[in-house]
Amino acid sequence: MKIATWNVNSIKARIGNVLDWLKQAQPDVACLQELKTVDDAFPRDVIEELGYNVAVHGQKTYNGVAVLSKVPFDDVIIRLPGDGSDEQARYIEVVVTPAKQPVRIASIYLPNGNPVETEKYTYKLSWMDRLIDHAQHLLEYEEPLVLAGDYNVIPTPDDVHNPEGWSGDALFRPETWHKFRQLQSLGLTDAFRACDATPHRYTFWDYQGGAWQKDHGIRIDHLMLSPQAADRLKTCDIDQHVRAWERPSDHVPVWIELDV
DNA sequence: ATGCCGGGCGAAGCCCGA
Numbered sequence: 359m360k361i362a363t364w365n366v367n368s369i370k371a372r373i374g375n376v377l378d379w380l381k382q383a384q385p386d387v388a389c390l391q392e393l394k395t396v397d398d399a400f401p402r403d404v405i406e407e408l409g410y411n412v413a414v415h416g417q418k419t420y421n422g423v424a425v426l427s428k429v430p431f432d433d434v435i436i437r438l439p440g441d442g443s444d445e446q447a448r449y450i451e452v453v454v455t456p457a458k459q460p461v462r463i464a465s466i467y468l469p470n471g472n473p474v475e476t477e478k479y480t481y482k483l484s485w486m487d488r489l490i491d492h493a494q495h496l497l498e499y500e501e502p503l504v505l506a507g508d509y510n511v512i513p514t515p516d517d518v519h520n521p522e523g524w525s526g527d528a529l530f531r532p533e534t535w536h537k538f539r540q541l542q543s544l545g546l547t548d549a550f551r552a553c554d555a556t557p558h559r560y561t562f563w564d565y566q567g568g569a570w571q572k573d574h575g576i577r578i579d580h581l582m583l584s585p586q587a588a589d590r591l592k593t594c595d596i597d598q599h600v601r602a603w604e605r606p607s608d609h610v611p612v613w614i615e616l617d618v
Numbered sequence: 619a620t621g622c623c624g625g626g627c628g629a630a631g632c633c634c635g636a
Contacts, residue, residue, distance in 0.1 A: 367635085368625055392635085394626065419626055420634080470636055473620080510636070529636065564636070565623035576636075608624080608636085 359456055360384065361463060362597075362613035363506035363579055365391040365562075369422070373401050375603055380408050383597060385613060386428050387454065389465030389506040393422030393447075400424065417447035423465040423507070429454040438466075440488035448485070461587070461618055462496060466507035471528030479528050482510070486537035494544055496584075502618055503584035505546065508609065510578055511538045513548065516557035517577035529578060546582040549614045553594040561596055562609045570601050579612045590617040 362385040366372040369390065380388065388410075393400065397416040405412055410426040415436040425431075431452045438449040451464040466489070471482030489505075496503050512530045515521040524530040542548065550559070560575025569575065583591060592615040600610045 371625060392625095470634090472636065512636095524636095527636075562636075567619070567622055569623095578636080605624090
Protein backbone atom coordinates (compact mmCIF):
# COMPACT_ATOMS: atom_id res chain seq x y z
CA MET A 359 0.00 0.00 0.00
CA LYS A 360 1.46 3.30 -1.15
CA ILE A 361 0.67 6.30 1.07
CA ALA A 362 1.76 9.83 0.15
CA THR A 363 1.62 13.33 1.61
CA TRP A 364 1.78 16.61 -0.31
CA ASN A 365 1.25 20.25 0.63
CA VAL A 366 -0.19 21.48 -2.70
CA ASN A 367 -0.39 25.23 -1.85
CA SER A 368 -3.92 25.73 -3.27
CA ILE A 369 -5.78 22.81 -4.82
CA LYS A 370 -7.39 25.11 -7.40
CA ALA A 371 -4.03 26.41 -8.63
CA ARG A 372 -2.51 22.92 -8.50
CA ILE A 373 -5.23 20.60 -9.78
CA GLY A 374 -3.44 19.97 -13.09
CA ASN A 375 -0.23 18.99 -11.31
CA VAL A 376 -2.15 16.92 -8.76
CA LEU A 377 -3.96 14.92 -11.46
CA ASP A 378 -0.73 14.37 -13.40
CA TRP A 379 1.06 13.21 -10.26
CA LEU A 380 -1.78 10.89 -9.20
CA LYS A 381 -1.74 9.23 -12.62
CA GLN A 382 2.03 8.88 -12.56
CA ALA A 383 2.66 7.96 -8.89
CA GLN A 384 -0.51 5.89 -8.38
CA PRO A 385 -0.68 6.24 -4.59
CA ASP A 386 -3.34 4.17 -2.85
CA VAL A 387 -3.78 7.00 -0.36
CA ALA A 388 -2.80 10.67 -0.74
CA CYS A 389 -2.88 13.16 2.13
CA LEU A 390 -3.10 16.75 0.87
CA GLN A 391 -2.60 20.02 2.75
CA GLU A 392 -3.07 23.75 2.19
CA LEU A 393 -6.09 23.38 -0.06
CA LYS A 394 -7.06 27.05 0.47
CA THR A 395 -10.67 26.37 -0.42
CA VAL A 396 -14.00 25.34 1.05
CA ASP A 397 -15.35 21.80 0.74
CA ASP A 398 -17.88 22.72 -1.97
CA ALA A 399 -15.19 24.17 -4.23
CA PHE A 400 -12.83 21.20 -3.92
CA PRO A 401 -12.40 19.59 -7.39
CA ARG A 402 -13.85 16.31 -6.19
CA ASP A 403 -15.23 15.05 -9.51
CA VAL A 404 -11.98 14.97 -11.49
CA ILE A 405 -10.22 13.16 -8.63
CA GLU A 406 -13.05 10.64 -8.24
CA GLU A 407 -12.74 9.95 -11.96
CA LEU A 408 -9.26 8.55 -11.24
CA GLY A 409 -10.79 6.05 -8.83
CA TYR A 410 -10.33 7.88 -5.52
CA ASN A 411 -12.70 8.34 -2.62
CA VAL A 412 -12.38 11.88 -1.25
CA ALA A 413 -12.56 13.17 2.33
CA VAL A 414 -12.11 16.95 2.67
CA HIS A 415 -11.92 19.39 5.55
CA GLY A 416 -11.64 22.74 3.80
CA GLN A 417 -11.49 26.39 4.79
CA LYS A 418 -11.77 29.62 2.82
CA THR A 419 -8.40 31.11 1.76
CA TYR A 420 -6.26 29.32 4.37
CA ASN A 421 -5.31 25.81 5.46
CA GLY A 422 -7.54 22.91 4.42
CA VAL A 423 -6.68 19.19 4.38
CA ALA A 424 -7.89 16.14 2.49
CA VAL A 425 -7.37 12.41 2.12
CA LEU A 426 -7.81 10.63 -1.20
CA SER A 427 -8.08 6.85 -1.09
CA LYS A 428 -8.68 4.12 -3.62
CA VAL A 429 -10.07 1.97 -0.78
CA PRO A 430 -13.30 3.44 0.69
CA PHE A 431 -13.14 5.05 4.13
CA ASP A 432 -14.55 3.14 7.08
CA ASP A 433 -14.51 6.31 9.17
CA VAL A 434 -13.66 10.02 8.82
CA ILE A 435 -12.79 12.36 11.71
CA ILE A 436 -12.12 16.08 11.29
CA ARG A 437 -10.43 18.48 13.73
CA LEU A 438 -7.71 17.66 16.21
CA PRO A 439 -9.20 17.15 19.70
CA GLY A 440 -8.24 19.38 22.60
CA ASP A 441 -9.50 22.85 21.68
CA GLY A 442 -13.13 23.30 20.62
CA SER A 443 -12.48 26.95 19.76
CA ASP A 444 -9.85 26.12 17.09
CA GLU A 445 -11.48 26.99 13.75
CA GLN A 446 -8.47 26.25 11.54
CA ALA A 447 -8.85 23.29 9.15
CA ARG A 448 -5.59 21.44 9.81
CA TYR A 449 -6.52 17.84 10.61
CA ILE A 450 -8.47 15.00 9.02
CA GLU A 451 -8.18 11.34 10.00
CA VAL A 452 -9.56 8.30 8.22
CA VAL A 453 -9.60 4.55 8.61
CA VAL A 454 -9.28 2.38 5.53
CA THR A 455 -9.28 -1.39 5.38
CA PRO A 456 -7.29 -2.89 2.54
CA ALA A 457 -7.02 -6.67 2.27
CA LYS A 458 -5.65 -7.59 5.68
CA GLN A 459 -6.34 -5.09 8.46
CA PRO A 460 -7.43 -1.50 9.15
CA VAL A 461 -4.93 1.31 8.64
CA ARG A 462 -5.52 4.69 10.30
CA ILE A 463 -4.20 7.66 8.34
CA ALA A 464 -4.25 11.39 9.17
CA SER A 465 -3.49 14.36 6.94
CA ILE A 466 -2.06 17.12 9.12
CA TYR A 467 -1.06 20.73 8.50
CA LEU A 468 0.86 21.79 11.57
CA PRO A 469 0.96 25.58 12.13
CA ASN A 470 4.03 27.44 10.88
CA GLY A 471 4.42 29.45 14.08
CA ASN A 472 6.32 32.50 12.83
CA PRO A 473 6.94 35.09 14.09
CA VAL A 474 8.01 33.39 17.30
CA GLU A 475 7.36 36.32 19.64
CA THR A 476 3.63 36.21 18.87
CA GLU A 477 0.57 34.10 19.61
CA LYS A 478 1.31 32.28 16.34
CA TYR A 479 4.14 30.41 18.03
CA THR A 480 2.16 29.62 21.17
CA TYR A 481 -0.60 28.33 18.89
CA LYS A 482 1.94 26.08 17.14
CA LEU A 483 3.24 24.68 20.43
CA SER A 484 -0.24 24.10 21.85
CA TRP A 485 -1.29 22.44 18.56
CA MET A 486 1.74 20.14 18.90
CA ASP A 487 0.71 19.34 22.49
CA ARG A 488 -2.75 18.40 21.22
CA LEU A 489 -1.18 16.23 18.51
CA ILE A 490 0.99 14.48 21.12
CA ASP A 491 -2.06 13.78 23.31
CA HIS A 492 -4.09 12.50 20.35
CA ALA A 493 -1.23 10.36 19.05
CA GLN A 494 -0.82 8.84 22.49
CA HIS A 495 -4.50 7.91 22.41
CA LEU A 496 -4.33 6.48 18.86
CA LEU A 497 -1.26 4.41 19.67
CA GLU A 498 -3.32 2.52 22.24
CA TYR A 499 -5.17 0.86 19.35
CA GLU A 500 -1.91 -0.91 18.45
CA GLU A 501 -2.71 -0.78 14.75
CA PRO A 502 -0.89 0.54 11.69
CA LEU A 503 -1.12 4.33 12.03
CA VAL A 504 0.33 6.96 9.68
CA LEU A 505 0.34 10.62 10.71
CA ALA A 506 1.33 12.30 7.46
CA GLY A 507 1.64 15.91 6.53
CA ASP A 508 3.36 19.26 6.62
CA TYR A 509 4.77 19.36 10.15
CA ASN A 510 6.56 22.70 9.70
CA VAL A 511 9.37 21.10 11.72
CA ILE A 512 12.97 20.79 10.51
CA PRO A 513 14.00 17.82 12.68
CA THR A 514 17.81 18.21 12.62
CA PRO A 515 20.57 20.34 11.04
CA ASP A 516 20.90 17.56 8.43
CA ASP A 517 17.45 18.52 7.17
CA VAL A 518 18.28 22.08 6.08
CA HIS A 519 20.76 23.62 3.67
CA ASN A 520 22.00 26.36 6.03
CA PRO A 521 21.25 25.63 9.68
CA GLU A 522 22.76 28.97 10.75
CA GLY A 523 20.28 30.89 8.63
CA TRP A 524 17.33 29.11 10.28
CA SER A 525 18.49 29.69 13.83
CA GLY A 526 15.61 30.96 15.94
CA ASP A 527 12.97 30.25 13.29
CA ALA A 528 9.73 28.62 14.49
CA LEU A 529 10.55 25.53 12.36
CA PHE A 530 13.98 25.17 13.93
CA ARG A 531 13.81 26.06 17.61
CA PRO A 532 14.53 24.02 20.75
CA GLU A 533 10.87 24.16 21.90
CA THR A 534 9.76 22.87 18.48
CA TRP A 535 12.35 20.08 18.49
CA HIS A 536 11.32 19.12 22.01
CA LYS A 537 7.69 18.61 21.00
CA PHE A 538 8.70 16.70 17.86
CA ARG A 539 10.93 14.44 19.96
CA GLN A 540 8.02 13.88 22.35
CA LEU A 541 6.05 12.51 19.38
CA GLN A 542 8.96 10.21 18.54
CA SER A 543 9.30 9.14 22.18
CA LEU A 544 5.70 7.92 22.12
CA GLY A 545 6.83 5.40 19.52
CA LEU A 546 6.30 7.25 16.24
CA THR A 547 8.98 6.71 13.60
CA ASP A 548 10.03 9.25 10.96
CA ALA A 549 9.56 7.02 7.90
CA PHE A 550 12.05 8.83 5.69
CA ARG A 551 14.86 8.61 8.24
CA ALA A 552 14.04 4.93 8.85
CA CYS A 553 14.78 4.31 5.16
CA ASP A 554 17.42 6.83 4.22
CA ALA A 555 20.19 8.40 6.30
CA THR A 556 21.33 10.69 3.46
CA PRO A 557 21.65 14.25 4.80
CA HIS A 558 20.20 17.24 2.96
CA ARG A 559 17.20 15.61 1.34
CA TYR A 560 14.41 18.16 1.18
CA THR A 561 10.65 18.40 0.67
CA PHE A 562 10.29 22.19 0.40
CA TRP A 563 12.14 24.84 -1.60
CA ASP A 564 11.12 28.50 -1.35
CA TYR A 565 9.83 30.17 -4.51
CA GLN A 566 12.27 33.02 -3.92
CA GLY A 567 15.94 33.47 -4.56
CA GLY A 568 16.34 30.47 -6.88
CA ALA A 569 16.11 28.13 -3.89
CA TRP A 570 15.12 25.13 -6.02
CA GLN A 571 17.89 25.64 -8.58
CA LYS A 572 20.45 25.94 -5.77
CA ASP A 573 18.91 23.08 -3.74
CA HIS A 574 18.43 25.38 -0.78
CA GLY A 575 15.62 23.41 0.82
CA ILE A 576 14.27 22.03 4.07
CA ARG A 577 12.73 18.67 5.04
CA ILE A 578 9.46 19.47 6.81
CA ASP A 579 6.92 17.02 5.31
CA HIS A 580 6.90 13.80 7.30
CA LEU A 581 5.14 10.45 7.61
CA MET A 582 5.21 9.38 11.26
CA LEU A 583 4.52 5.68 11.82
CA SER A 584 3.24 3.63 14.74
CA PRO A 585 5.30 0.53 15.56
CA GLN A 586 2.75 -1.62 13.72
CA ALA A 587 3.21 0.53 10.60
CA ALA A 588 6.99 0.86 10.96
CA ASP A 589 7.28 -2.95 11.09
CA ARG A 590 5.65 -3.07 7.66
CA LEU A 591 7.61 -0.19 6.09
CA LYS A 592 9.20 -1.21 2.79
CA THR A 593 10.32 2.08 1.24
CA CYS A 594 10.08 5.85 1.61
CA ASP A 595 11.03 8.44 -0.99
CA ILE A 596 10.58 12.05 -2.06
CA ASP A 597 9.12 12.90 -5.51
CA GLN A 598 11.32 15.94 -5.89
CA HIS A 599 11.03 16.02 -9.70
CA VAL A 600 7.56 17.48 -9.22
CA ARG A 601 9.18 20.74 -7.99
CA ALA A 602 10.51 21.31 -11.54
CA TRP A 603 7.05 21.14 -13.16
CA GLU A 604 5.21 24.19 -14.47
CA ARG A 605 3.53 26.25 -11.71
CA PRO A 606 4.70 23.94 -8.93
CA SER A 607 3.81 23.89 -5.27
CA ASP A 608 6.76 24.89 -3.08
CA HIS A 609 6.43 21.44 -1.43
CA VAL A 610 6.78 18.04 -3.14
CA PRO A 611 5.13 14.66 -2.41
CA VAL A 612 6.71 12.25 0.07
CA TRP A 613 5.54 8.64 0.07
CA ILE A 614 5.92 5.28 1.73
CA GLU A 615 5.21 1.72 0.71
CA LEU A 616 3.67 -0.35 3.52
CA ASP A 617 3.31 -4.10 3.40
CA VAL A 618 -0.35 -4.13 4.43
C1' DA B 619 16.73 38.75 1.64
C1' DT B 620 10.98 40.66 8.12
C1' DG B 621 9.34 39.18 1.36
C1' DC B 622 13.36 38.45 -3.97
C1' DC B 623 7.79 34.30 -5.23
C1' DG B 624 3.25 32.84 -5.48
C1' DG B 625 -1.65 32.32 -4.01
C1' DG B 626 -6.17 34.35 -2.24
C1' DC B 627 -9.16 37.98 -2.59
C1' DG B 628 -11.05 40.83 -5.77
C1' DA B 629 -10.10 44.11 -8.95
C1' DA B 630 -5.20 47.49 -6.21
C1' DG B 631 -2.63 46.23 -3.05
C1' DC B 632 -2.43 43.83 1.24
C1' DC B 633 -2.18 39.34 3.97
C1' DC B 634 0.06 35.10 4.35
C1' DG B 635 3.44 31.39 3.83
C1' DA B 636 8.37 29.02 5.74
